[in-house]
Amino acid sequence: MTLMKQIAIIGMGRWGKNLVRDFSKLSKVKTCVTTGNRKNMMWLQKNYPNIDLTTDINQVLNDSDIDAVVIATPIKSHFTIARKSLESKKHVFVEKPLTKTVDQAEKLIDIAKRNKLCLFVGHVFLYNEIFQKIKKIHKNESIKHANFEWKKLGTFDEDIFENLLSHDLSLNLELFGMPKKIQLNSKYSLLTPIDRFSLELFFGKTRRSEITIDRTSHYKKKTVMITTRKNYYIWDNDELLKFDKKTETYKKIFQSKNMPLYLECKEFIRIISAKNYSVDSAILAKKISSLILKIPK
Incomplete structure (x- = not known):
């Protein structure tokens, strides 16, 4: 019997709440990390009382039971959080865009490959x-x-x-x-x-x-x-x-019958459960970043 994957979700804004909802159907969401916003904390305690709540990301990084980290934070924080998570031997699901620069994306892809981890970027419309x-x-x-x-x-x-x-x-x-x-x-x-x-x-x-x-x-x-x-x-x-x-x-x-976000979360769980540690979506994200940089602003 395959054990249910244990997930931590970092970021409890509007999209973070959606990720809590869908990943809870597919895995065990063990911990959520929040900045301390009282409204968000009350929402989680009311709707998902069995999920641990913390403002300390190190609690997640140091927890050997957590298989994967899901990142739904402001774009500027993606690189640092994803890097720390990969270096802590966690699979990573990060909302698009992966990073602010192509160089940062390449560094994360290299770390994921070196540690044989999945680096998955949430381009949700692909799953519609x-x-x-x-x-x-x-x-x-x-x-x-x-x-x-x-x-x-x-x-x-x-x-x-x-x-x-x-x-x-x-x-x-x-x-x-x-x-x-x-x-x-x-x-x-x-x-x-x-x-x-x-x-x-x-x-x-x-x-x-x-x-x-x-x-x-x-x-x-x-x-x-x-x-x-x-x-x-x-x-x-x-x-x-x-x-x-x-x-x-x-x-x-x-x-369409199924919500794209649910299908996307399901695909991430499938990949890490099958030990098919893909960085394909991260490579796509790197290409997208390179295109955006070419647009005259």
Whole structure:
């Protein structure tokens, strides 16, 4: 019988709470690390009273029973926490982006490889069941053009490229590989230097992708429009629609059933349980960081 993996989660903000919820279904979340925010501490004690709570990360690093550390903290802290966790022989799941620089990403990948550990980066949209369906469509029909549009409000406390664009770049790189060229077409400022922008990725002569992200919108919506050699598709929330040329209408051809974050957490547990100590998602994260650095700001 395989023993349930023991996990520590560092960071108890909005996303950290989501990770507690899903990892608790798949493993034993032994400890959560918080900055000491009283509201977050009360939330954990109310909803997950059996999980230990601490403000001392060393309690996690020195606990030999903990197999893996999940990091959901501000981006600037990712490198230090991930490095300490890997050096303490813990597998690491870190929310995207992996680090602020390519050099930092390379150092973490080297440590993970040297210690035979999994370094997993949370690009959650890759685990959306609709995206998996789109990958199959691309294999059969070949996508020629993709248009990614994302509207939401905030947050404004992180760089928009690192925090939001990294999601859409992960989808593009998974589908098409590294682009030949990246071009920023427009940018607008409200509270930070860039709060809305549009850019293009060029993957050779016949394939390109457009990405537009606006974090000043009064409503939330994420849409991906895809043109293949034969058809036109729209990914709208949890539905995949296909344009019917005969009726000139859109028809739903697929609907996702499982939450992407749960599937992502499940994949991490599968990897460390199988002792298949992958750094593939970290290598993808490094490529994303290198692309972001090429964008003129």
